[in-house]
Amino acid sequence: MSCTTSDPNNSNPQLAALRLTPAVNAMVSDAPSGAMTPAAVSYTKFTDQEALGIFLEKHYKIRSPRELTSCEVCHR
Amino acid sequence: MAQIFDRSSNALARASLVLTGLIVIALGVTLDQLQRSPWVTRQGQRADQPVPFSHKHHVQGLGLQCQYCHVSVEKSSYAGIPPTKTCINCHAQIWTNAELLEPVRHSWATGESITWTKVHDLPDFVYFSHEIHVNKGIGCSSCHGRVDEMPIMYQQNTLQMEWCLNCHRNPAKNLRPTSEIYNMA
Numbered sequence: 001m002s003c004t005t006s007d008p009n010n011s012n013p014q015l016a017a018l019r020l021t022p023a024v025n026a027m028v029s030d031a032p033s034g035a036m037t038p039a040a041v042s043y044t045k046f047t048d049q050e051a052l053g054i055f056l057e058k059h060y061k062i063r064s065p066r067e068l069t070s071c072e073v074c075h076r
Numbered sequence: 077m078a079q080i081f082d083r084s085s086n087a088l089a090r091a092s093l094v095l096t097g098l099i100v101i102a103l104g105v106t107l108d109q110l111q112r113s114p115w116v117t118r119q120g121q122r123a124d125q126p127v128p129f130s131h132k133h134h135v136q137g138l139g140l141q142c143q144y145c146h147v148s149v150e151k152s153s154y155a156g157i158p159p160t161k162t163c164i165n166c167h168a169q170i171w172t173n174a175e176l177l178e179p180v181r182h183s184w185a186t187g188e189s190i191t192w193t194k195v196h197d198l199p200d201f202v203y204f205s206h207e208i209h210v211n212k213g214i215g216c217s218s219c220h221g222r223v224d225e226m227p228i229m230y231q232q233n234t235l236q237m238e239w240c241l242n243c244h245r246n247p248a249k250n251l252r253p254t255s256e257i258y259n260m261a
Contacts, residue, residue: 053248068244
């Protein structure tokens with residue numbers, strides 16, 4: 001059994017690489033040449049700091065301004 | 077009955093009240109501005125150091141990473157000042173007889189710490205953690221300024237509560253991906 005062509009656990013495959021082009025796939029994988037990994041992960045480009053900041057606030061789980069301006073955050 | 081005070085005393089009394097009020101307001105504004113001035117905040121002042129260490133030379137010139145010296149910035153509340161050994165790693169081989177580095181060699185020989193003057197010094201009643209700020213997307217330059225362009229370290233920002241709250245009220249304007257924390261630009 002080849003783990004590159006079938007999933008031993010019958011679960012959804014985990015994507016480890018971003019993208020394999022057919023040329024690269026032929027060199028590094030024993031999967032059939034027609035098999036392709038899923039499309040690359042999505043990429044969002046931010047054009048201003050505000051949009052990036054709002055995205056990162058959610059992504060990094062930053063506390064709300066109300067919580068961050070509470071006294072005990074800095075005065076323990 | 078003869079008047080004790082001249083008629084002009086009315087105007088004088090009113091003028092005195094107005095003048096007193098203006099003096100009180102001016103004093104308040106002056107003190108308010110004074111406490112934000114570099115004289116109080118030490119903003120921009122280059123402190124005397126035992127060794128005139130140049131961040132500009134070591135970071136911009138040589139390409140040293142911040143964490144090479146400030147090792148605990150991602151793990152601890154304090155970023156850490158490097159031990160003398162970190163300096164001697166290189167200066168045992170280069171600039172070995174430089175007069176500027178005599179305090180470093182003395183420290184290495186005797187085991188006494190170099191008595192650096194702390195530049196970014198918060199009051200003892202303030203708890204600040206580098207670890208949480210760095211790991212949540214606040215870059216070094218956001219608070220410390222363009223350290224890579226400082227021949228002598230100085231405090232770029234006031235570090236007053238007002239300044240801290242400006243960011244705590246709206247963190248989005250200062251956040252960056254954690255991969256860019258040490259990007260000085």
